[in-house]
Amino acid sequence: MTHQEAAQSANLIFICVHREHYEFLKTLAPHLEGKVLVDLSNNLKKNKYPEANAAYLQRLVPKAAVVKGLNTLSAWALQNGLLAGKQVYLCGNNAAAKQAVAEMATKLGLAVLDRGSLSAAREIEDFPLRLFPEWRLPLCVALGLTAFFFFYLLIRDVIYAYVEKDQNISYRIMVSLANKVFPIVSLVMLSLCYLPGVIAAFLQLYRGTKYRRFPDWLDRWMLCRKQMGLVALGFAFLHVVYTLIIPIRYPFEYNLIKQVQRAAPNQNQTTPLHFDNTEAWGADSFFVTGILGFFLYVLLGLTSLPSVGGSLSWREFSFVQSKLGYLTLFICTTHGYIYGWNKFLRRSTYKWYTPPAFMLCLIVPSVVLVLKFILLVPCVDRTVMRIRQGWERRRPRGETDDMKATNM
Amino acid sequence: MTHQEAAQSANLIFICVHREHYEFLKTLAPHLEGKVLVDLSNNLKKNKYPEANAAYLQRLVPKAAVVKGLNTLSAWALQNGLLAGKQVYLCGNNAAAKQAVAEMATKLGLAVLDRGSLSAAREIEDFPLRLFPEWRLPLCVALGLTAFFFFYLLIRDVIYAYVEKDQNISYRIMVSLANKVFPIVSLVMLSLCYLPGVIAAFLQLYRGTKYRRFPDWLDRWMLCRKQMGLVALGFAFLHVVYTLIIPIRYPFEYNLIKQVQRAAPNQNQTTPLHFDNTEAWGADSFFVTGILGFFLYVLLGLTSLPSVGGSLSWREFSFVQSKLGYLTLFICTTHGYIYGWNKFLRRSTYKWYTPPAFMLCLIVPSVVLVLKFILLVPCVDRTVMRIRQGWERRRPRGETDDMKATNM
Amino acid sequence: MTHQEAAQSANLIFICVHREHYEFLKTLAPHLEGKVLVDLSNNLKKNKYPEANAAYLQRLVPKAAVVKGLNTLSAWALQNGLLAGKQVYLCGNNAAAKQAVAEMATKLGLAVLDRGSLSAAREIEDFPLRLFPEWRLPLCVALGLTAFFFFYLLIRDVIYAYVEKDQNISYRIMVSLANKVFPIVSLVMLSLCYLPGVIAAFLQLYRGTKYRRFPDWLDRWMLCRKQMGLVALGFAFLHVVYTLIIPIRYPFEYNLIKQVQRAAPNQNQTTPLHFDNTEAWGADSFFVTGILGFFLYVLLGLTSLPSVGGSLSWREFSFVQSKLGYLTLFICTTHGYIYGWNKFLRRSTYKWYTPPAFMLCLIVPSVVLVLKFILLVPCVDRTVMRIRQGWERRRPRGETDDMKATNM
Incomplete structure (x- = not known):
């Protein structure tokens, strides 16, 4: 033809x-x-x-x-x-x-x-x-955070040790440093997932209506929450594997041998080793919160698969992504707090008068959790619910200004 | 308008x-x-x-x-x-x-x-x-099993040590105890996945027809097998991560140092350390069955994703969920048996005259495997197959009663 | 009725x-x-x-x-x-x-x-x-490679030690040997995923047209690339878990204690332990490339889930499967090279005059990467692109023969 x-x-x-x-x-x-x-x-x-x-x-x-x-x-x-x-x-x-x-x-x-x-x-x-347009913002945020915390830790750990103590611990860059950057970025990204929702609720509370559009930046932020969460999961995954290989690494073995030698300075009278119960509880709580947090992280990631998420009812989806999500954030933040529980008050923690990176990274999740907690107070919760069902608080102009002043 | x-x-x-x-x-x-x-x-x-x-x-x-x-x-x-x-x-x-x-x-x-x-x-x-109606039963079973085995282990391990040996090993609750509860619940849940299928086959064999409805409890049980399996996978995942962090835990390090000191009581004549080949084989078999079991577990979990399961033909799906499923159950049960291989006959295993938890948890999987094995015997298998294809064994009323008596 | x-x-x-x-x-x-x-x-x-x-x-x-x-x-x-x-x-x-x-x-x-x-x-x-018809070829290849490398390693490691050094290290079969076979097969399978694409490009370059059918074997090979990659991912997963359990294994503990004893031959004068920075860097690079490679591997695996892959645009899918895929191959090959970086020139590496298995397994990925590198050279890349857009290089019969001769 x-x-x-x-x-x-x-x-x-x-x-x-x-x-x-x-x-x-x-x-x-x-x-x-x-x-x-x-x-x-x-x-x-x-x-x-x-x-x-x-x-x-x-x-x-x-x-x-x-x-x-x-x-x-x-x-x-x-x-x-x-x-x-x-x-x-x-x-x-x-x-x-x-x-x-x-x-x-x-x-x-x-x-x-x-x-x-x-x-x-x-x-x-x-x-x-189009090449992953909705992933661009989360990946940029992740890259920015990674770069910032990497250099912050590089200066505080490696360069500090070199300048002040004349030690070369540059080998730590590959694993130890990365394994500090990953959980930090992961936790910040996870809290950035939930921050816009909290901001939106407060904005609706302040405006007294749900019928006014959110500012553009908030809209765009809310649209990439899923991608932010998945990037956070990626970093959490790397953190987990980096942590699990610690004992096969050379420095671990070296330190163990060192410790054995220290534990037995005079071999003729084997010093009885003291088992510290508080230390054991603290370290184990740290691990357990980390594992449970990661487990919930993975669950959240699984429900964001198109085929799994698509088979959930609206209430199930919101239960998983909101209730389970906040639980994950709470557990992971606790993981961070336990890490620093006995470091907060030590002077050696504040090298060169700077706070350690894990303190910085706990700020955003803590803020999100506190704000969410406020939103859960019954009277606030009821007002938000009514606004989301279409109720509007209309006031004469003057009153609105008053309220504004109070809010500020 | x-x-x-x-x-x-x-x-x-x-x-x-x-x-x-x-x-x-x-x-x-x-x-x-x-x-x-x-x-x-x-x-x-x-x-x-x-x-x-x-x-x-x-x-x-x-x-x-x-x-x-x-x-x-x-x-x-x-x-x-x-x-x-x-x-x-x-x-x-x-x-x-x-x-x-x-x-x-x-x-x-x-x-x-x-x-x-x-x-x-x-x-x-x-x-x-609706909030996960089909997950309710599996989660309740999991919760009940977890609570039971947790308290059973708490009494046998921690309280026993405190009462009889005056030792405080409460720090074990966080990780060691949990890491016993998780695999136990996982294995029991996995076998509970396959138990209803086996019961159904025996019921059909006994009735001689597939045209009578199963009792309600069996129907409900069979409908939540997938969810049971996924809950079991979740527990297995936790067990794996809990196991992998053992060497970074404080007690591991402590024990290692202890062992070194014990291995060299008199340092002036370094006692040659004996490498126990049987021990190495046993421990490695234990790990290998565990890893392979988990690998198959994950495979089963992946095929239960809606998009993956939906792309399989009926025969492929039943191959994975039945053949691979029983293989997983078999390997995981072997994992449990290897754990106890040299503990069965020791008197110290039976503290306060109670069997250890791992023995209790091996009962259900062993029963399922034995029943499945009976179903695989050619003459039984052929009869079940014929019944499932619509063949009916009709007998006069009296004979049925006879058979009933024999069965009982 | x-x-x-x-x-x-x-x-x-x-x-x-x-x-x-x-x-x-x-x-x-x-x-x-x-x-x-x-x-x-x-x-x-x-x-x-x-x-x-x-x-x-x-x-x-x-x-x-x-x-x-x-x-x-x-x-x-x-x-x-x-x-x-x-x-x-x-x-x-x-x-x-x-x-x-x-x-x-x-x-x-x-x-x-x-x-x-x-x-x-x-x-x-x-x-x-039908029972996984498209998985048959990849599984056969995997089985063949596994069997070959298993026996190769068995002879070189276990039997060599038995014959030449009279040592019984058969316990290594369970974990250490398997943990060598898995990464080797995984890497070879991953490179076999990308080899047919490279061969096809060279074939098109040689023929000067895209309108002639590929030979049958190449077609069949290209159709099971996804399955090959997933099998490779399975082996990589096993490799990761096998590696992570190393420190809880009996031989690890044994070796550690041995090393402590060796480090302190005379306890009265504790010999200062030397920390080898190069060793630390080398080992850590090895782990880091391994982890990143596995991370990308998992990403590739996730995008091959029907529901995830289906939600990607064509360009996104090809970006992930081609760019990210080659990056994974590159990182995993580097992982292999770092493993052997100080073993290449040692005589003890070549037991019984045979190269170690990791050298054999690096051949195919290296070839794929070199060929891909040639295809990325601008002038070659442009020609392939033009051919794929429908451009044809037509020559009189004689010239084609000339070219053929040159190519050979």
């Missing part, structure tokens, strides 16, 4: 050709008159061409009705019958043509979303080129 | 209002005559109101055809086009109205299930309030 | 009966004339009967239109409304009958695939009996 015959035989024609080869369609233009052309093309880069592929096609074949869409489907999904339930986008200037394509797509089990006229083609063509 | 105009312009009207605000619909009642009203409302609590929201709505607007349904869809799913394939429930007294809503829902890709007349509205309104 | 009445009342009849009971349909044949019979039956074994169930049914009821299909749906999925989006197969000799069944299936949200005439029934009946 020649191209001409093919063009004449069908009403709905799919153009699965690279944009570079569109030129030849010009020659077919007379045969394409009145036909619906579905432009499935994608580009390899953003802004490679001045106009959208579909607009270019429309210019080449002006008498056909060009519809842009379905380009987000992968050949792999097509081949394996994995289309059902996928959302696809369509746009085009001819409503009847769009309708025809939408019907065909619905028959294939796709969920069609009309994005309007052909001027939206550009946006649709850029969809397959 | 006023509410009146809106009401007049459409035939299908979605009521997305909290029940408290239904009152105003009474004023619109004349305009709603003959219209289909879809009640999407949910309540915050069960049994908050004496009648269902939909029934209340019907009472307010008696001439409209109220259809309850679609309330299980989350706003979040609607916004993100994640509707396809979701199951929704409908009920209503007017068949034509239900049909209209069902058609609309089918177009959106939803799978509609008709639950009958409006009297089912209550049940449908309670759906979004 | 009798069978006769049921048969007469409907046009579309589902036969949910075991093949053994088909016989009775013969008596109903007159009532089934002109009806559409959907054969849903499955067999328990392949090739149990000389003809397909559907063909047998057609023979029994020659005047009905038999359609085979829907047999891949599980009763469980039917009961739980999990049909939406599932792919089902149909076949039959009567086009109208097939059409009727297909329409009904589409209404249920199923994706129907027509497999032609009734002669395809056999194949369709064998679908539910």
